[in-house]
Amino acid sequence: xxxxxxxxxxxxxxxxxxxxxxxxxxxxxxxxxxxxxxxxxxxxxxxxxxxxxxxxxxxxxxxxxxxxxxxxxxxxxxxxxxxxxxxxxxxxxxxxxxxxxxxxxxxxxxxxxxxxxxxxxxxxxxxxxxxxxxxxxxxxxxxxxxxxxxxxxxxxxxxxxxxxxxxxxxxxxxxxxxxxxxxxxxxxxxxxxxxxxxxxxxxxxxxxxxxxxxxxxxxxxxxxxxxxxxxxxxxxxxxxxxxxxxxxxxxxxxxxxxxxxxxxxxxxxxxxxxxxxxxxxxxxxxxxxxxxxxxxxxxxxxxxxxxxxxxxxxxxxxxxxxxxxxxxxxxxxxxxxxxxxxxxxxxxxxxxxxxxxxxxxxxxxxxxxxxxxxxxxxxxxxxxxxxxxxxxxxxxxxxxxxxxxxxxxxxxxxxxxxxxxxxxxxxxxxxxxxxxxxxxxxxxxxxxxxxxxxxxxxxxxxxxxxxxxxxxxxxxxxxxxxxxxxxxxxxxxxxxxxxxxxxxxxxxxxxxxxxxxxxxxxxxxxxxxxxxxxxxxxxxxxxxxxxxxxxxxxxxxxxxxxxxxxxxxxxxxxxxxxxxxxxxx
Numbered sequence: 001x002x003x004x005x006x007x008x009x010x011x012x013x014x015x016x017x018x019x020x021x022x023x024x025x026x027x028x029x030x031x032x033x034x035x036x037x038x039x040x041x042x043x044x045x046x047x048x049x050x051x052x053x054x055x056x057x058x059x060x061x062x063x064x065x066x067x068x069x070x071x072x073x074x075x076x077x078x079x080x081x082x083x084x085x086x087x088x089x090x091x092x093x094x095x096x097x098x099x100x101x102x103x104x105x106x107x108x109x110x111x112x113x114x115x116x117x118x119x120x121x122x123x124x125x126x127x128x129x130x131x132x133x134x135x136x137x138x139x140x141x142x143x144x145x146x147x148x149x150x151x152x153x154x155x156x157x158x159x160x161x162x163x164x165x166x167x168x169x170x171x172x173x174x175x176x177x178x179x180x181x182x183x184x185x186x187x188x189x190x191x192x193x194x195x196x197x198x199x200x201x202x203x204x205x206x207x208x209x210x211x212x213x214x215x216x217x218x219x220x221x222x223x224x225x226x227x228x229x230x231x232x233x234x235x236x237x238x239x240x241x242x243x244x245x246x247x248x249x250x251x252x253x254x255x256x257x258x259x260x261x262x263x264x265x266x267x268x269x270x271x272x273x274x275x276x277x278x279x280x281x282x283x284x285x286x287x288x289x290x291x292x293x294x295x296x297x298x299x300x301x302x303x304x305x306x307x308x309x310x311x312x313x314x315x316x317x318x319x320x321x322x323x324x325x326x327x328x329x330x331x332x333x334x335x336x337x338x339x340x341x342x343x344x345x346x347x348x349x350x351x352x353x354x355x356x357x358x359x360x361x362x363x364x365x366x367x368x369x370x371x372x373x374x375x376x377x378x379x380x381x382x383x384x385x386x387x388x389x390x391x392x393x394x395x396x397x398x399x400x401x402x403x404x405x406x407x408x409x410x411x412x413x414x415x416x417x418x419x420x421x422x423x424x425x426x427x428x429x430x431x432x433x434x435x436x437x438x439x440x441x442x443x444x445x446x447x448x449x450x451x452x453x454x455x456x457x458x459x460x461x462x463x464x465x466x467x468x469x470x471x472x473x474x475x476x477x478x479x480x481x482x483x484x485x486x487x488x489x490x491x492x493x494x495x496x497x498x499x500x501x502x503x504x505x506x507x508x509x510x511x512x513x514x515x516x517x518x519x520x521x522x523x524x525x526x527x528x529x530x531x532x533x534x535x536x537x538x539x540x541x542x543x544x545x546x547x548x549x550x551x552x553x554x555x556x557x558x559x560x561x562x563x564x565x566x567x568x569x570x571x572x573x574x575x576x577x578x579x580x581x582x583x584x585x
Contacts, residue, residue, distance in 0.1 A: 341370035
């Protein structure tokens with residue numbers, strides 16, 4: 001097959017990345033730090049030198065700088081040299097150090113003045129720091145994330161934050177108020193479009209924390225560390241998640257669809273808080289191998305479950321069931337509070353090695369008024385079940401490996417036409433070699449019957465045939481080298497697939513055999529051809545080795561081709577040339 005090398009070289013030198021649409025280039029670069037983006041753009045083609053100035057996403061991190069002043073200088077250069085006709089949609093700022101740094105205020109001012117819609121600030125410092133107030137006022141910001149060091153809390157403005165367009169707010173490790181004498185604090189009442197609020201590792205030292213948000217639909221409170229009264233006014237609230245929070249009281253609006261609670265004790269503020277609720281997940285981590293459950297814990301759980309009586313889909317963890325089961329007297333004569341239950345799920349969590357205990361009284365208490373409810377209680381797996389699960393995973397992985405290998409094998413077999421054409425050429429060359437060997441054999445016999453004066457012409461013919469034979473063997477070697485490159489990957493993949501198929505049970509193997517048998521047979525046929533050609537080449541090596549001495553005696557040294565010799569690595573080496581014949585092992 002002929003190749004146009006000029007076209008190949010042009011294709012290799014072509015800058016196909018630069019030919020991509022600018023929007024796609026921006027998407028690719030937005031995944032990297034801005035410093036890396038700037039360096040990359042300056043090193044590439046002229047078209048790239050100004051691309052960084054129009055990036056819609058800025059990822060500014062101090063990690064790549066030895067000092068904060070150097071990072072601050074970089075931030076100043078990036079912001080001042082931007083193409084201001086292109087809006088920035090998001091800014092991600094990550095740094096260690098004081099929040100009073102100049103670059104923090106510069107970025108805050110930039111966010112407020114350039115219609116940025118998404119801001120993420122991740123800071124690490126070891127002392128309390130105040131963020132500049134300008135970070136908490138934007139007419140265009142829709143998504144705001146604050147994450148700080150776990151060793152210290154940042155302090156934020158105590159007046160309502162001015163984010164009229166904000167829809168999603170995530171705060172992590174934030175001190176929202178540090179004054180125990182303050183009666184109340186209201187931060188979100190002017191965030192009139194806020195729909196998703198998440199507070200994690202937060203502290204509020206005021207007496208009352210007002211969360212007044214007219215459009216809020218999802219509220220998540222995780223690891224609140226100060227006992228506080230939360231006054232929740234959110235008429236559109238749908239989902240509330242509370243995990244490991246210490247709070248004195250929480251008002252819950254009506255219309256709630258989903259309630260998730262996780263803690264170590266039943267909350268005291270549940271009483272008369274719930275109107276009809278669709279889905280309830282109630283998780284209490286009370287289990288301790290050294291300390292048995294007591295009656296006071298059981299009574300607290302029963303009281304809490306009474307308040308969740310409107311749930312239709314209820315999930316409880318194993319600790320709750322195990323805590324109330326040993327105290328049937330507390331449940332005797334007590335009707336089930338759940339009359340609308342559709343399903344009850346007992347979640348074992350990570351306790352997969354302990355024996356569960358659920359008394360008849362506990363079951364009746366949970367399901368007595370909902371006899372048609374679906375009851376799901378995961379049985380603890382036996383060792384046989386665990387072994388079966390492990391074996392099933394192994395078999396599934398083997399099937400997945402077979403499919404992946406077959407995809408690669410099928411891709412290699414797409415060159416089948418080229419391989420077949422090469423095999424035909426190899427077979428023709430083999431036929432030429434066989435004919436030359438037969439002719440040489442005939443001439444040698446003829447020479448033996450001739451006298452000295454008649455041998456001259458025969459020797460010339462013999463020399464010519466030996467030279468042709470040598471050239472044909474070299475041609476065969478070149479073709480076999482190409483064949484090796486194509487067929488060698490097929491050997492490894494085919495052997496792996498066959499091994500995996502043999503390791504599968506018949507039931508799982510049968511559909512795979514039917515699906516892949518044609519391609520495997522096709523690959524094995526090509527491998528068989530390769531072995532046949534390899535054997536033929538070794539026969540030729542033997543011929544040259546056995547007849548080497550006689551050939552040098554019979555053929556005149558002036559016209560004799562270089563002899564072929566076998567090296568220790570089974571390679572045919574031309575003693576006066578760099579050409580080699582490398583048979584397939």
